[in-house]
Amino acid sequence: MESWKWRGRFYLYRWPSQRALKVLRDKVRTATSRSRTERPVAAVVAELNPVLRGWAGYFRKGNSARKFVAVDQYVHERLAIFTSDKHGLSGRNWAARYNYGWISRLGVFRLAGKWHGATAHAQR
Template identity: 60%
Template sequence: MSNARNALAAVGEILGELGLELHPDKTKVVDLREGREGLDFLGCHFRARFSGKVWEKYRKVRFYLHRWPSQAAMKRLRDKVRERTDRRRSGWDIREVIAELNPILRGWGAYFRTGNAARKFTQVDDYVVWRLRRLMVKKRRLRGTIRYPKAA
């Protein structure tokens, strides 16, 4: 850990000479050994995880660095999906809503497809299906109500 702190101080000095500085809230030294801590960087959460397969096969303890979407990245995606599947869109054709969601989901999926994000992809898929199902139920309830023609 002392080597990491020395390196951080050296980087701080070099950046200082260039007129830049490290943000104190965003810069920290993290102990990734044996999955003790994790860190968020560019929308990803990094953490060392125990490999059960190596243990089962060779009886050796091995940790590998895994990467998946951070909680903040998941929240931002849920907010975007929520915004586009809002109750006010229950009058829209569901195909239009899906067409608006597809580029967002494709982009998010392309960014996070490498790494260990299978559980997070399942969570996103379940959330999108749930939101679309709610929108469809709301649309069918509206269909049975009396609508008055707009005044000209």
């Protein structure tokens, strides 16, 4: 594992792998598939939150902030498209209809801000 130095300390230079991101995206895609639009959005969020919470807990050590933001954006997009399909709305203007306030009111677990920079050695 590589490390990088910031403010006199060495930090781990690691983040989630492409395979780990693909597995998470597959779980989100399955939960928000178009064939499951009969389910309420709250049930989909209740299914996704433990997955997101566990994934964040496992990968929060290191340098995962950018990957966490990318996952948050992906979850937001999938939920907005799912809700658009559920309500019969077409088009790619979901970003205007389903903004950050909407996803916050749903109670979706957000990964951004949940990472902790792990030092490469024990602190003294």
